[in-house]
Amino acid sequence: MCQVDEEYNDQLDLTHVPSVSKKCVKCKEATAAVVIRAGDTYCRSCFKEFFVHKFRAMLGKNRIIFPGEKVLLAVSGGPSSCSMLSQVQEGLSQNAHKKLRFSPGIVFIDEGGAVGQSVEERRQTVVQLQAAFKATGFPFHIVPLEQVLDLPGSVVTTIPSSSERPAGAYKSAVGRFIQSDHTNGPAAQEPEETPLPDVQESQTESLQQLIRSAKTLTAREDLLNTLRQHLLVHTARTEGYSKLMLGDNCTRLAVKLLTSISLGRGAQLAQDTGFSDSRYGDIIIVRPMRDYSVKEVAYHNHMFDVASVFIPGLDTKTPDKASIQRLTESFVTKLQADFPSTVSTIYRTSEKLQTAGRSSSTAATDNHSGGRCLLCMCNLDTATNAENASAFKATLISEQLSQAKRPGATRCSSDTPRPNAGQRCSSGEAGDCGRTEGGGGCCSSSKTVETDDLKSLLCYSCQLTVKDMASLERLPQYILSEAQKRQRRSQMREEISEFLLEDGDEGD
Structure with missing residues (x-):
């Protein structure tokens, strides 16, 4: 206990805080230029070697990209994607120690129309990135986001890969590539410059209406990402x-x-955060920068003059609680400042996540049976695929009970007149469909895609996004057309279900 008349005659001992080593932890000779973590100090040359090794080790360890394969680099103009472009450019140079063996191309998606940028601001951004892309010598494509309104329906279908590579094919492909490379030598190519597409004002307005149809910023960011x-x-x-x-x-x-x-989106974490993502079949998404932290990328770009372009997004200058994405980002970054192992701990957890592999025949069956989400193209975690004790089932029962107690709702019964024979209630369940008596009866024969019909084709997370949209009419036509196609296919399958053989009926 502290006492009033107590005297403190002894001098306080000073605690010496251990200082950071001023020598590089790798070469032990040069002066440290960057501190990544406590105890990890690197000089300039060792840090660059460490940074380059991470990138090429990630590609070499997974062995997904084969020699001579065409790889499209998605560059947004930010520090991480520009650093990735710099790594690829350096890895393909003549004096590279472990030379990369694929053929790269660049794509930039101009999202200025979605975030409300003017035509002049979008032109200035494109000019800056166009100059950087020309300097690499790679073919590049600058695509405005407005083109998403005219995409074909094949985008939301899984196309099986044309070639199945057997085990050991990677080593043989590397040997053939090295032999041909030494024989013929690298061929210099002129960068292919695609003309900038003209964006009509009506397309930009339609895109903005689509983004504004989502009521919350969380749904807008998720829709824009899709x-x-x-x-x-x-x-x-x-x-x-x-x-x-x-x-x-x-x-x-x-x-x-x-x-x-x-x-x-817990069921889709392995595909959303893993190194490779094969949900589209013929196009495999890879993330070679997933071992780098924001701090490492920022140090590398500053020390080796890797330029980036700031492009405002939907969440620019928004408060922390504006959306779930912004709140999570603020939480992680602030926690990382006090506990430096936060990001690495979360990242190592994501590395342990795996998804069940599917063959190309199974993927094709999923397309015809509607086994994949219409928006994110992941496996459906709803309807018959969900367990009875899952949170989704509890939410579904709660919605059905809420609709049953809503005043003015009518019950689907055999006495209710139906417009066409063989048509079922859009909800697909016996009971209240939630439509009033003045809305054309219990089961309306509208050709437009209703919210309940579309929700049956979506995973739980995409259902929440669509639920926040004011109108489905703003969705691109390729999504609505594919939804109608899947509904007709499902209805046809149901009509002939009694004539179809089940898996266990073939031997009877």
Whole structure:
């Protein structure tokens, strides 16, 4: 206990805080230029060697990109994607120690129309990135986001890969590539410059109406991410690329993992955050920057003059509680400042997640049976695929009870007149469909896609996004057309279900 008349005559001992080593932890000779973590100090040359080794080790360890394969680099202009572009450019140079063996291309999605940028602001951004892309010597494609409104329905279908590679094919492909490379030598190519497409004002207005139809910023960001990915996959398919390389870093994936859990995408975490994602079949998405933190990328870009372009997004200058994505990002970054192992712990957890592999025949069956989500193209975690004790089933029962107690709702019964024979209630369940008596009866024969009909084709997370939309009429036509096609196929299958053989009936 502290006493009033107590005297403190002894001098206080000073505690010496251990200082950071001023020598590089690798070469032990040069002066340290950067501190990544406590105890990890690197000089300039060793840090660059460490940074380059991470990138090439990630590609070499997974062995997904084969020699000579065409890879499309998705560059958004941010620090991480620009650093990825710099790594690829340096890895293909003549004096590279472990030279990369694929053929790269660049794609930039201009999202200025969705975030409300003026035509002049979008032109300035495109000019800056166009100059940087020309300096690399790679073919590049600048695609405005407005083109997502005119995509074909094949974007939301899984196309099986044309070639199945057997075990050991990677080593033999590397040997053939090295032999041909030494024989013929590298051929210099002029960068292919695609003309900038003209964007009509009506298309920009339609895109803005689509984004504004989502009531919350959370739904807008999720919808924008889905549309961007559809356009990237379509560009890769039309230009003949088999791999799509994204610049998601470790910090971004940690935020994405927690955000996905909050949005109900727990079943899709392995595909959303893993190194490779094969949900589209013929186009495989890879994330080679997933081992880098934001701090490492920032140090590398500053020390070696890797330029980036700031492009405002939907969440620019928004408060922390504006959306689930912003709140999660603020939580992770603030926690990382006090506990430096936060991001790495979340990232290592994501590495342990796995998804069940599916063959190309199973993927084709999923397309015809509607086994994949219409928007994110992941396996459905709803309807018959969900367990009875799952949170989704509890939410579904709660919605049905709420609709049953709503005043003015009518019950689907055999006495209710139906417009066409053989048509079922849009809800697909016996009981209240939630439509009033003045709305054309219990089962309306409208040709437009209703919300309940579309929800049956979506995973739980995408259902929440669609639920926040004011109107489904703003959705791109390729999504609505594919929804109607799946509904007709499902209805036809139901009509002939009694004539179909089950898996266990063939031997009877």
